[in-house]
Amino acid sequence: MTSMPDPADRVLARASLAEGNPTGWFEQLYTAAARGEAEVPWTRGMPTTDLIAWAAEHPGASRRALVVGSALGDDSELLASAGWAVTGFDVAPTAVEAARARFPESTVDYVVADLLNPPSDWHHAFDLVVEIMNIQAMPRDFRPAALTSLAGFLAPGGTAIVSEVAEESTDVETWQSPPWPFSRAEVESVAQDGVTLVSLQRIRGGARHWATFTR
Secondary structure, three states: OOOOOOOHHHHHHHHHHHOOOOOHHHHHHHHHHHOOOOOOOOOOOOOOHHHHHHHHHOOOOOOEEEEEOOOOOHHHHHHHHOOOEEEEEEOOHHHHHHHHHHOOOOOOEEEEOEOOEOOHHHOOOEEEEEEEOOHHHOOHHHHHHHHHHHHHHEEEEEEEEEEEEEHHHOOOOOOOOOOOOEOHHHHHOOOOOOOEEEEEEEEOOOOEEEEEEEO
C-alpha cells in the first residue's frame, strides 16, 4: 500500500526547523497556499467556536486586544465586532496581506510581527491577549520564549486566553507534528511576570486546554 505524502505544513516545518528557524515556514506555507499548491490547515473561514461564546459575554468597550497569529483574520474580526480595539499580528506577511484584502473596511490593525521578537511598545499594552493554537506549532525548545512574550503583552487587570491541543488527550508516541501538543504545566507557565492563572479546563471532549489569566 502506498502511503500518503505528508501535508505541506509538516514538510515545510521540518525543513525550517532543520535550518534553526521555528517560524519561517509559516510564510512559505501561506505563499504556497496563495498559489494553490497547499492548504493552510487552521484556516476555516470562521472564528474559533469557543471564542465566539467568550466574546458574546465579554464586550470590549474599545479596550485594546491582541490576537496572536491572526492568520486570515476571523478571530480578530470577531473581537472587533464585539467592541474591542484589535491588533492582529502574524509572522507571515502573506497572511497579513490576505487578512487586509478579505476585510478592506476593517477596524483591525493587521501587522507583521514575530512572537519571539515582538515590538517593545506592546509590553503590558493590551487588555485582552488571545493565543489559540499558534504556539503549539513551535517545538518545545522555542516555547518558553514565546510564552514569556505572551505574558508580557498583558496589561494590569487584563485577560489572556490560551488554548492549545492537550497533550493529555493524545498518544504522544504516534502523534504526527506539527502541531506539538501542550501539557497542562506548559499552559500554566504563562503565569509569570505578575500574571496569574484564573481558570484552566479541558474542552472539546478533553482535546484542548482553555485557560484564562490576568495580571
